[in-house]
Amino acid sequence: MELLIVEDDDAMASALEAAVVSAGHKATRVSRGTDALLVHRKFDVILLDLGLPDLDGLDVLRKLRQVTQCPILILTARDDERSVVLGLRLGADDYLVKPVKLVELLARIEAVTRRMAWTTGAQDRxxxxxxxxxxxxxxxxxxxxxxxxxxxxxxxxxxxxxxxxxxxxxxxxxxxxxxxxxxxxxxxxxxxxxxxxxxxxxxxxxxxxxxxxxxxxxxxxx
Missing domain, CATH: 1.10.10.10 (Winged helix-like DNA-binding domain superfamily/Winged helix DNA-binding domain)
Known part of the structure; x- marks a missing residue:
């Protein structure tokens, strides 16, 4: 599975990439929202920070949801109720507040991908x-x-x-x-x-x- 990590903090991005790779996935990191909008089509899951240097992450989320149904998990330091609710209403599949436990992150990634597979399994379509x-x-x-x-x-x-x-x-x-x-x-x-x-x-x-x-x-x- 290929994941796109949208994160401007180098240390955080490195930790996320290492966790994803250790679980057997591939990871690509970009630090700007505009870059994420350009390359998102190549990926199965997107991990999105909200505090980006060029665009607010919620604006990136809004634009992504206009063109893709790819699972998007928000990873951010913003833990206020308004940001959580707005992020979910704009189409995020999950919302995790930093510092994120990497084991929990991997479990959430598995959950959203399992859910996508579940809705495309063998059943009445x-x-x-x-x-x-x-x-x-x-x-x-x-x-x-x-x-x-x-x-x-x-x-x-x-x-x-x-x-x-x-x-x-x-x-x-x-x-x-x-x-x-x-x-x-x-x-x-x-x-x-x-x-x-x-x-x-x-x-x-x-x-x-x-x-x-x-x-x-x-x-x-x-």
Whole structure:
């Protein structure tokens, strides 16, 4: 697997590259956001710092999401709620605050790539619930004739819920399937992506909150 490391700090970039290579992956490092926008097509996963010398990392994320669904993990010193929420809403698949434990980083990378493989595995490739249609091969979801502008994580969350339509999917199952950790200290990533997904679906009552347990989509919504 080829990873793009977008990081302007030499020491941090070296540590990230060493960790990635030790896990059997290939890594390329750039220090500027403009460089990331030029070369992103060559890579399977992007590790993105927000404090870049030429562009704000959130602007880089916004531009990348206009052209690619490649998994993007934010690695940054910004731990304020606004930055976390904005990064996830702009399409980041995960948000890690520095200093990052390299073992945890590798686990998160494996989780997002496993999730991508999961949505392209051998299963029913076209799912429908009421007016909602989900095409797993094309990674496209639509309500009637309206194509939903979902981020990669929003799509994977929707696909997981639709595949279990009629049954409750627990928060732990979602966290484990999408982030590789059923017991994250903070599950606000899920809350942010779920809020974004519901807004884009614009189907009140479609995703039901089963209090204290998880979420359910009815197999035959009214």
């Amino acid at each position: 076209n799912l429908t619930v009421g007016t909602l249609a989900v095409d797993l091969d094309r990674r496209v979801a639509s309500v009637g004739s309206r194509v939903l502008p979902l981020t990669a994580t929003e799509f994977d969350l929707l696909a997981l819920l639709v595949q279990h339509a009629g049954s409750v999917v627990t928060r732990e199952q979602i966290l484990d399937a999408l982030w590789g950790d059923a017991f994250l200290a903070s599950s606000r990533s899920l809350d942010v992506h779920l809020t974004g997904l519901r807004a884009k679906l614009d189907l009140p009552g479609f995703i039901i909150n089963v209090r204290g347990v998880g979420y359910r989509i009815e197999s035959e919504p009214a």
